[in-house]
Amino acid sequence: MNDSNIVWHDHHVSKSERSEQKNQKACVLWFTGLSGSGKSTIANALESKLYEMGKHTYLLDGDNVRHGLNKDLGFSDQDRIENIRRIGEVSKLFVEAGLITVTAFISPFRSDRKIVRDLVESGEFIEVFIDTPLEICEQRDPKGLYQKARKGEIPTFTGISSPYEHPVSPDIHIQTAHHSVEESVSSIIEYLSQKGYLDASTH
Numbered sequence: 098m099n100d101s102n103i104v105w106h107d108h109h110v111s112k113s114e115r116s117e118q119k120n121q122k123a124c125v126l127w128f129t130g131l132s133g134s135g136k137s138t139i140a141n142a143l144e145s146k147l148y149e150m151g152k153h154t155y156l157l158d159g160d161n162v163r164h165g166l167n168k169d170l171g172f173s174d175q176d177r178i179e180n181i182r183r184i185g186e187v188s189k190l191f192v193e194a195g196l197i198t199v200t201a202f203i204s205p206f207r208s209d210r211k212i213v214r215d216l217v218e219s220g221e222f223i224e225v226f227i228d229t230p231l232e233i234c235e236q237r238d239p240k241g242l243y244q245k246a247r248k249g250e251i252p253t254f255t256g257i258s259s260p261y262e263h264p265v266s267p268d269i270h271i272q273t274a275h276h277s278v279e280e281s282v283s284s285i286i287e288y289l290s291q292k293g294y295l296d297a298s299t300h
């Protein structure tokens with residue numbers, strides 16, 4: 098493909114106009130953590146709360162994206178990297194649309210999360226570490242995947258047979274062993290509120 102013939106079109110309606118119209122500051126809340134750590138549960142509860150508050154959001158969730166956009170990808174290191182790269186690009190488009198975007202993917206590699214952070218503007222990427230010890234994730238095992246992985250039925254499973262690189266300095270650190278879903282949602286809302294994401298006047 099000849100990239101030199103592809104030109105980026107600037108939209109007439111800008112990102113900040115789209116955000117202001119929604120009375121918020123667009124961003125991506127990038128949840129990362131082990132399978133079963135609580136990413137989907139907390140992300141859904143957070144989105145419901147933001148919706149109640151009249152905020153405009155969109156949640157991108159691991160399994161759903163793998164059914165469509167990324168259905169050609171598996172779980173090799175290379176495919177995991179491409180999975181996150183595409184989700185990063187889609188998140189960037191949602192941020193351009195002025196939305197508070199929430200993503201819930203294991204995203205095990207620091208370098209991939211850094212790629213997504215660098216795709217969007219400074220202050221638009223909020224890393225949310227859903228920090229749950231492996232033993233607890235394994236006890237919860239909401240999808241029965243740990244049991245399968247322990248039996249060797251899943252060749253590369255994060256935390257068991259594939260690495261998870263925890264964030265070094267996440268913007269938000271949630272420890273689900275010590276906090277309920279409601280408490281976790283409140284602390285994220287508190288962060289967004291303090292940093293001015295829930296109010297267009299602080300741009």
Ligand code: ADP
Nearest residue numbers: 132133134135136137138237239273276277278
């Ligand atoms: P992930 O999206 O990270 O794979 P899920 O949200 O699908 O994880 O599953 C987490 C499971 O843990 C759910 O069954 C949820 O009800 C349970 N759970 C128990 N306590 C908590 C908590 N404090 N925070 C989040 N999830 C919790």
